[in-house]
Amino acid sequence: MNVIRLTSGQYHDIAGAGFTGRLTIGLTGDLDFEVETPGMESHRRANRVAIRNPEHDTEITVLPGYGHTQFPTGTKLFVALDYDSAGGTAHHVELPTFEVGGLRSFPVAAVLPRAGTVRFIAAEANSDSILDAGSAGVRSALRSSIDRDSLPEGRRRDVTVLLDVSASMQASTSPEAFDAICAFAAGVLATASGDRVLRLATSSSAIPMQRLDGVEDVRQLSSREFPRREVGWSMDFARLDPADALVVVSDDMPAEVMRHGGAVHLLTAREPVAPSRLSHTIFDQHLIAAVRDQDAAALAVPSRIMFDTLTRGEN
Template identity: 50%
Template sequence: MAVIRLASGQSHIVPRDKFLAQLQVFLSDDSSFEVEISPTLESHRRPNSNLVALRNPQGEAEITVLPGHSGSQFISGTSLFATLSIASGAGGETRLELPAFEVGGLRASTILRVIPEGDQVYIQVGETGGDGSLDAGSAGVRSALRSSIDRDGLPQGQRRDLTLLVDVTSSMNYSTSPECFGAMFTFAAGVLSSIVADRRVQLLTSSASSTPELLQGAESIQALGQREFERREVGWGVELSQISPDEALVVISDDLPAEVLKFPGMVHLLSPRPPLLPQGITATVFDGQMIKAVTEHNDTTLRAPTRIMYDTLTRGEK
């Protein structure tokens, strides 16, 4: 038996006249699920079975997995695993191993598309839903957001470059506890994983000597909560003209400095205390309740603030 591992968005081609397959699905929490398949693809599934037989594609078809027993959404942190075994003649088969799908907080996940063209069938993997390297805290934040927006994030081609701007003044040092500082980065990583994906993310500090530092995805953002920033500066010296107005700007600060107010693009502030905000700029305040919600993965409490940050940073996108 040949085994082929596919990544998100990848395709595998098989002869159309030999398309006879069996899909196997598992959820990490062993909960029940339903499978919806376009009528252009013949399918059969026994009740409560994790196996689905597939054959005779007559047009483009999608295979979508939904929570079982009328559940409105997958439980936070749930992963979906699937394989597709395809008969290859003479008793042999090819097994396609799909990547893990991060489905927590979603109402449905399209895991495969079956596209017949001429005498071939293209089997295309759906979007896996995120960054498997996120820790439990950031993954919980992402699940809360996805349950609010009812999708994984922005489609490819609509995602944004982003600058994360961190206040390193002495005021920030006195106003922010280590727990609060860490919660801010955990929250930022969870929300931004649905916005930036494969786009460029850079770090700047408020220091005049700050130079852009390229971050490798959302997991690098969550790691910043453990970094020892020297928060001893007096005032802001960073030059924000180096940031494109087309980018999203996330500011971690105990105040909203005049330099940021001049930025023409989209801005969201993460702050340990309520700031005075002009129209068009939003904020998440990390008081004791918010910090607890992040550390305990409280989906109900996190849903509204994650949506506010998402809506601000993706303004104008659909």
């Protein structure tokens, strides 16, 4: 058997005038599902779906089964395609694991018939599969609100997380609130920025700007140690890329940041002194509990506000 493992967005060409394949679909928790295969013949038996003869470009879409309007938080989707080539060789094509929690449907693959071949393209898969439960709950709530996994390529934005490490920030923000802020930011950025560049800058000029490996590094900011002896902001704001969206974690918004030409969102544990037009999220006890308990209803609106601010409503 020839085993092919596709990565996110990768394709596999199947040679031959006709096409017959067998999909195997599974969800964590043995959840039931529905599958849509427009433009081709299909027959389902349990978790296997026979497909053949696609008539035009189409997508294979998996939906939650009976009793669910969306996939539960933390749900992972597994898909494989088996087919035999004209010479009788068996092929097993594995798609990447898809994180589908909070989504109402997910198009797992595109099927493009061409002269003499059928191109099978794996869907884009998130690379943030190691998010913890709190961040995954925020991401799930947001994806339910926008009804999609992430922004398409070209609309995702590079983001700089601007972290206040001043003494006043430490005095005004409890460890519980800071942990919730980091989990919330990671969950939203998993959808808003996808695989784009993430940077970390701090209020201190003594700490150099650094590139983060992914949203999981944003989540882990709450466990990192930073010197918190400085008063106010000493950083050089000219270092900030004017094209980046800014996520500011602080007890208030510096005036220099408010003059930033791009999208800016403040995550704070107290009401900001800045004007009310400032896009911000306040982490009171209610929101802290919502992050901890993965309360999708309570997280939907604040996560959507931050998402719309960072992406300027492009969804």
